[in-house]
Amino acid sequence: MIKTTVHPGPAVPGSTSSILEVDGLTKEFGGLTAVNAVTMHVPKRSIVSVIGPNGAGKTTFFNMITGIYAPTHGSIRLDGRELVGLRPDQVTEAGIARTFQNIRLFSSMTSEENIMVGRNARLKSTFVDAVLRTRRFHESEHEAREAARIMLDFVGLSRWRNEIATNLPYGDQRKLEIARALATTPQLILLDEPAAGMNPRETEDLKALIRRIRDELGVTVCLIEHDMRLVMTLSEYITVLDYGTKISEGLPHQVRNDPAVMEAYLGRGAAAGEYGKEERANG
Numbered sequence: 330m331i332k333t334t335v336h337p338g339p340a341v342p343g344s345t346s347s348i349l350e351v352d353g354l355t356k357e358f359g360g361l362t363a364v365n366a367v368t369m370h371v372p373k374r375s376i377v378s379v380i381g382p383n384g385a386g387k388t389t390f391f392n393m394i395t396g397i398y399a400p401t402h403g404s405i406r407l408d409g410r411e412l413v414g415l416r417p418d419q420v421t422e423a424g425i426a427r428t429f430q431n432i433r434l435f436s437s438m439t440s441e442e443n444i445m446v447g448r449n450a451r452l453k454s455t456f457v458d459a460v461l462r463t464r465r466f467h468e469s470e471h472e473a474r475e476a477a478r479i480m481l482d483f484v485g486l487s488r489w490r491n492e493i494a495t496n497l498p499y500g501d502q503r504k505l506e507i508a509r510a511l512a513t514t515p516q517l518i519l520l521d522e523p524a525a526g527m528n529p530r531e532t533e534d535l536k537a538l539i540r541r542i543r544d545e546l547g548v549t550v551c552l553i554e555h556d557m558r559l560v561m562t563l564s565e566y567i568t569v570l571d572y573g574t575k576i577s578e579g580l581p582h583q584v585r586n587d588p589a590v591m592e593a594y595l596g597r598g599a600a601a602g603e604y605g606k607e608e609r610a611n612g
């Protein structure tokens with residue numbers, strides 16, 4: 330039986346207030362409780378991670394925050410504003426952007442066009458403007474193109490601007506997705522397994538990029554990640570889910586040494602291997 334003791338865990342040093350407050354969040358699918366009364370407060374301008382073995386409920390948790398799934402219970406507040414009940418596009422408009430576990434780029438579009446699509450969430454022109462090619466449409470398009478250029482430059486992909494997105498190297502496609510999410514000018518970005526499939530050099534690049542997103546853009550970052558080395562070296566605060574329940578939270582060294590976390594991982598096949606690697610890497 331997995332122990333479910335949760336220690337409160339200290340706040341991230343220097344943090345004053347939360348950008349995201351999730352309280353008692355629950356999602357039931359028929360008889361299965363995928364996420365069970367999870368509470369998590371994310372300090373402004375922090376980098377935090379949600380980890381847990383396969384099937385722990387991490388993606389379902391992100392799907393509720395971004396309006397894809399309606400929670401069965403609980404509340405989600407961004408800067409004090411309740412988000413439950415909003416559609417995904419309204420959540421984006423409110424200031425939360427995300428990337429997905431599997432790359433979701435438009436394969437017939439260039440890198441720049443993929444980012445412009447992301448930017449659409451912020452555009453003021455309407456469908457009618459687009460059809461009639463009004464001045465407002467041209468201004469919006471110009472603004473979207475400019476935003477795309479800035480974001481491509483920020484993530485280091487300017488050279489791929491006019492290249493079909495799916496022709497980019499794998500690691501760059503992942504960065505392009507992040508650029509597209511950032512083009513919606515979020516306060517908080519949720520990254521679902523951003524390092525999945527990356528080689529060690531691409532993962533190091535990603536780590537540097539995530540730090541710059543927080544340091545230079547002031548955007549709070551919350552990631553789901555299975556790469557324990559990345560999680561432990563990048564996160565300021567970690568929440569651990571298992572079978573939908575929060576089993577631990579705290580600073581990286583606290584979580585790493587929590588017997589409940591070790592038990593959750595070591596009780597599972599593949600994920601236990603990942604956790605073991607990190608343990609060995611840290612002596």
Ligand SMILES: Nc1ncnc2c1ncn2[C@@H]1O[C@H](COP(=O)(O)OP(=O)(O)OP(=O)(O)O)[C@@H](O)[C@H]1O
Pocket residue numbers: 358361363381382383384385386387388389390
């Ligand atoms: N739409 C759905 N309908 C029914 N069950 C679902 C649905 N989405 C997820 N689940 C179930 O909810 C549980 C949590 O799944 P979820 O994908 O959130 O886990 P996860 O922690 O993201 O896993 P992984 O690390 O493998 O991506 C699993 O048992 C899954 O089968």
